[in-house]
Amino acid sequence: MSTKYLKRFFKPQSIAVFGASEREDSMGGVVLRNLIDSGFPGRLMAVNAQGYETVNGISCYHSVADLPEMPDLAIVCAPPESVPGIIRKLGANMVKAAMILTGGLSPQESTRAFSLREQVREAARPYGIRILGPDCMGLLVPGAKLNASYAHVNIQKGKVAYVGQSGLIGTAMIDWASGQEIGFSHFLTLGDGVDVDLPAIIDYLSTEPATQAILLQMDRIIGSARNFVSAVRAASRNKLVLVLKSNIIQDGRYSVELAPGVSDEDQVYDAALRRAGAVRVETSDQLFNALETLSRMKPMRGERLALLCNGMGPNALACDRLLRKQGKLADITEETRQALADILPSSWNGLNPVDLNTEATPERFAEATRLLTKDPNVDAVLTIHAPTRMAASVATADEVIKVARKTPRNVLTCWMGRYSAIEARNHCNASGIPTFMTPEEAVDAFMQMVEYHRNQAAMRQTPAPFHLHNLPNRKRARAMLQDAQASGRDYLLHSEACDLLDLYEIPTPNTGYADDIPGVVDIARQMGGSVAVKALHRDNVYPFCYDNTSHQRWRDLALDLYSISEVRHATTKLAYRVGENYDAESSYGFVVQQMKRGFQSMQINVGITRDPVFGPLMLFGVGGYTIDVLADRNIMLPPLNFALARQLVKRSRVYNIIAENSYQVERDVDHLCELLIRLSEMAVDLPELKCLEINPLLLNKRGLLAVDCAVSLAEPAQLSISPYPEYLSEQVALKRSGRTATLRAIRGEDEPAHLEFFNSLSPESIRLRYFYSRGVPTHAELATWTQIDYDREMAFIVTAPKLSGAGFETLGVVRAVTDADNVRSEFSIVVRDDMQGEGLGVMLMQKTIDYCRARGTLQLVGSTMPSNKGMQGLARKLGFKISYNMEEDVIDMKMMLNEPTEDWQMYRLQH
Template sequence: MSTRYLKRFFKPRSIAVFGASEREDSMGGIVLRNLLESGFEGPLMAVNSKGYEQVNGVACYAGVAELPEMPDLAIICSPPDAVAGIVRKLGANMVKAALILTGGLSLHQSSHARALREEVREAARPYGIRILGPDCMGMLVPGSKLNASYSHVNILKGKVAYVGQSGLLGTAMIDWANGQEIGFSHFLTLGDGVDVDLPSIIDYLARDPWTHAILLQMDRVIGDARNFVSAIRSASRNKLVLVLKSNIIQDAEHKLELAPGIADPDLVYDAALRRAGVVRVETADELFNALETLSRMKPMRGERLALVCNGMGPNALATDRLLKKGGQLAQFTEETEQKLLELLPPEARIQNPVDLNADADPERFAEATRLLTKDPNVDAVLVIHAPTRLAASVETAEEVIKVARKTPRNVLTCWMGRFSAIAARNACNAAGIATFLTPEEAVNAFMHMVDYHRNQRVMRQTPAPFQQQNTPNRQRAGKLISAARESGRDYLHHSEACELLNLYEIPTANTRYADDIAGVVDCARQMGGSVAVKALHSANVYPFSYDDSAHQRWHDLALDLYSINEVRHATTKLAYRVGELYASDQMFGFAVQQMKRGFQSLQINVGITRDPVFGPLLVFGVGGYTVDVLADRNIMLPPLNLALAREMVKRSRVYRIIAENSYQVERDVDHLSGLLLRMSEMLVDLPELNTLEINPLLLNKRGLLAVDCAASVAEPGRLAISPYPEHLTEQITLKRSGRPATLRAIRGEDEPAHLEFYNRLSPESIRLRYFYSRGVPTHDELANWTQIDYDREMAFIVSAPRLDAKGYETLGVVRAVTDADNVRAEFSVVIRDDLQGEGLGIILMRKIIDYCRSRGTLELSGSTLTTNKGMQALARRLGFRISYNAEEEVVEMKMLLNEPSEDWQIYRLQQ
């Protein structure tokens, strides 16, 4: 993930097009004509080995060596076999950006094509030249008057960036958008991504001031999923991000791999995108409608929607779709209802949705819309129109547009029909009002915005106070995993899996083990009552074993055995069946338990699995021995905090069952949330834990009980979201008072203490930290400060027990935000006023310096006001270079942490 030299793609000062000719089928010629027609203002050069004097009026050269100057951007449309050589020559001449439109280098084509693709990658590597493509359609940037693509038309200027992986879908989007008079800030497709990947582009666009929203079309994640999740999580905190994800299996070699226990990979992508705070759209139609919404909707005030139409049929369609999507109908105030009563005929419907009646004229449409936009209980209005003689489409649209322009609320429109409705839709397009073909499409588009805000609310939800669990014996758990791997096993025996759960304080059913039938009978006698017997063998030691075996797991069980004769008979049958299927070294005896079938027990399936793309996942849903891979599956990317764990529970069918049947719903949710937290801790502590399944997990009035479990091990897995860096925690003692404190990374649960810390800062400290006076931070600001991505930034706090022994308080904080290339990190530090002189400043600064140096960051920098002599003295003491920036009127502090090793790093440090 790197944004180095990306500016040369989007804002090039000069361009050379390789493979350009005046043939009609010449891709290079098409690109050159598009550059000319878009009005690109920098020098243009054509390159063709056939030695043309010019192409389309642009001077042409035979090769790189003949160019009068090296371009900022090289666009390569030459034959596949020539591409690597061109890249090598460009790199040797210090060109840093190459856009490859050439086809035939796809990852999913022949072995020769893949070999050429790797040759291109290797040709670029020694020179640090950035490659966008191959097999992409190019890029269009209206702000730079740049159409470096083979698109048949140019695009309008707008505020939405489109990034896709399919070139043809991209050209279709351009054609549709032009027809709707919708523009873009950037438009590009990536192709197969030899170098420049989706996370890099997202990082660039997230910082672009002209891009307000990002629309992604993707088939799969190429490269590191952690970089992808990190990039879209970061972008979605400040900009709306929507994703169209398709499942395209290109060929047998790239067949989609599935995570154990999950039959539908879409569930995993849904979980990843939801966790990142973005919204997924399902179809190309929804993508087009989402673009309509992004381009024309005003900032969301809330999710309460009012519907108004000149008939109840369309209103019913919209209402039905809204409720199915989980939307909210606005409840009008009495004042609004009274005014509607005066406006509408006596038989008209006054409640939401509003029926204006078939005799409604344009003025009635406009006045009803105006009344609804004034209602404080209404956040947005959807106007639906079916054409009549009394309310012609165009006249009605003109009146509604007048109202929509004067309100801060969103007004969406739907002009049903075609013959007379086209002109009304065109009028709305010209006025910048969102308009749709059907009521359902309009509601879907509105709900995309609602889903985005809901996802952001979940992302920013303040976790409950951090509760340090009774520290599990992590060392014993690690040794348990290591012992299995050292013995050559990729699984844990049933007894080991139960022990692992017990080490993480997950209660398991009392289980005894026997090697033969006589041993099972003896165990049953000792236990007394009704028992269950399970045959243990090499197939059912693996979690989610029903995925790849026709023998369902209940065939290995004998339940409700009341007498010794029943135990002996059932175990004999199990032994005979297992003996026919498995060799003696594949049979591991029997497990015997007392039956735990309670009338009020809910059976749950909870576990850990590992996805080939996104790594470890948590799985939760309805369970039982008859569950299979198609069963209820709720998925979330770890690590979790308590707020996310509760969200995972409440999204499942399990919660709906609890809500209908339990008399202690919150207690049950707390139990399940705590269990998911412990499993999340297990994933962080034990990277070699591959999969784990608890099924069934019983939930009843006594709490939770794991009845059966299985676990497998493998090479260490990598979480898609960086976990809390507990290893960076250390204990310190304050210099003056001798007060003990903890120096650690900040976590989301620190939000209340962080607000209190801020409120105890003096106005002068706030001014010195933020360079201006400011009010109390909002919840969203506090969430951004405390719920950080540890791959992108770090904040260390000093936390200590309160003097009144009621919890913990924050004493000071230091923060460093690193750029995407890990070249520079910008720091800030603030100490509570009443703790000056305790040595916290130097402790925090040394911590952040050591941390950034260990990450390979090249330079740590910060700025402070000229009046902040204390910060300047501290910086000098630590070895920072101090200089005065006259333009900004601040003192700059810089420290070189690591020596740059590449030219581009040196260049960036000099900027």
């Protein structure tokens, strides 16, 4: 998350290129020529120990010590062995940013490369110098006239930032974009980053006003998955983030370890990116098309698409692709139908997609496009053209372009073919109109934008209230896991696993345990009715232990045993099989349960697993002992709320089956969501819990029942998304009235109460808080205020039961937003007008001070209007230093919480 000194990479005032010469094969020389050709306005210097006086007309110096001034940015293209020494000298001379383009420093199998990489890291550490690379292609910022790369061509200025991990894919993207006349706001590749990583770059770009969207090309996450997810979540709140994720080549350098119960790493990345609000593209072609769309599409009005073509064949291709992607065909109005009927052949069926017929002229194409863009039921139009004598590609393109320029709606175009279609696409490119080669590509690009808006809507959905209050049970659950680990086990016994579910109020059947066959018979006789028997051994006490065909261990089960003789016979067979395969120490006896198959019961597989990159994951899908549960494996990152749990259920085949067969669909879905939330809380509460599998979980008209379960343990793991900080909650008493209230962190479920709180504020309180008069906040604003990333910001509220009526009300709120480097946190506070004098301001501010100090923040700052004497008095009372900011006409309030320990921190505090 650290962005210190990154501005020096993207907006340097001076640059020194190490290893630059005029040789044709000199990478440093290529970089220097690119800097000159791009018109870089700052000072350029070359450094080469060979003794050149100039390189390409730029003054050249022998070493760092000979430079007339230290550069903002050093670009290192020198031989690998010299790089650590150069970095060390740069750091000693207070240079704060260095980009290493030199190859051969990435962690290969050779110890030499690994050693050089570590030497670079160690050389930079004492001085706080930021390192981009090695093995990166450099960076380009057209707005700053900066081409600090070895790219073969420069790029145009645009509004999309590209960040990649592969230099060659980056150069291919530049070449393609240049041919399409598409530009970028920023362009860089990271290589195998020693220091500057993907989250830091995303954080920087998310604050850049010139960047409206971010394209990421990556093959793996280097460093903290939590930082990556947090950065993408923050960026996707304001900008579209698209990701091309490729798989890692198994070449000895990297290996992919799959989470138990997961058969494909892509499923995990899909879940993580979806949770972060990003949109994933599957191929490089889709990435190119996404760039086309991002660079040229107007703001999205909605999802309803109208299709238009001079033939039904291409329309059918586009329509089929749209429906496969869960897109929406626009239902055109009767008025539009009548207008179109006046210009179309009588054979037109009056429906969308619109068939113009092969006799369509350029004018008919344009008029039909114009009428569709006027339809209130149409959000975007895709015009598809197949070349004919009646409608030449270029002439049709020119007519459609005239219409597309005049409408606020998006008009996407597809010019099929090659010979005559190339020039038509060139005309669209020159006019800034999105254009594609095939109908499928056009629909895919449109649906990427739709998916982004759907993800944003899902991220901002207000979750329903649901809180677990069984704190004593949760403490007992922690003790149970710790006791198991203390005894040397990395799993729970079957009885302990059932107890764990009981502690989290997940229903389990009546279960008995026996060490031998007579014991099983006695339990079955006591239970009565039909029973099931399961043999336990070292392989099936662990979750997700499937055989080679991905099936559950059904051979260890005997089901539907009605008589004692059946019980004895089946248990004998199980005991014989286990005895053949396991010794006495690896056999753990038998489980006996009453059969709970139930009438019209559905079997579900649900649980928790742990990914080596992203940590704990929630799994959900169709279950059973004898089916391939991996065929319906849906994944989501915890923690979950009701809205997220509902998404997880609805993506599964389970939901379709419930929707078709259940008499109470919403009740059944709510039961599943409650169970998922309880498992999510388990993942949060119990960091030692590695995996938990419930299979089968029965769902029928009586509710849910966890028939069988298994739990494994490991060292504590961190979630990729910060959970709700329940430990910060405390009970307080108001100063004047003595009313009992709760001081805690805000959560998404507080949105309705937060809206009531805002509406209760007087116009003067709103003006003092926001520095201007403002209207009622929108749902999107409220979601941003309440659904926060606890790694990046904190909002504390005081909430209490309403004095009249049911529910809770918010009495006051304080918010603290911390920068990526944890140097400063900026606070803002507002208390309800009728709560003045209750001591809420002191409570909220002291809570914020303690919280920021504990997380290592150096300084807490805020500003208020000169007329807000109450806030100024509160700040003085708490120990803030007060000063008047003449430039902004505000009162600044500052408090040091922790002393800086590094030079860069002191520098940041002074600027």
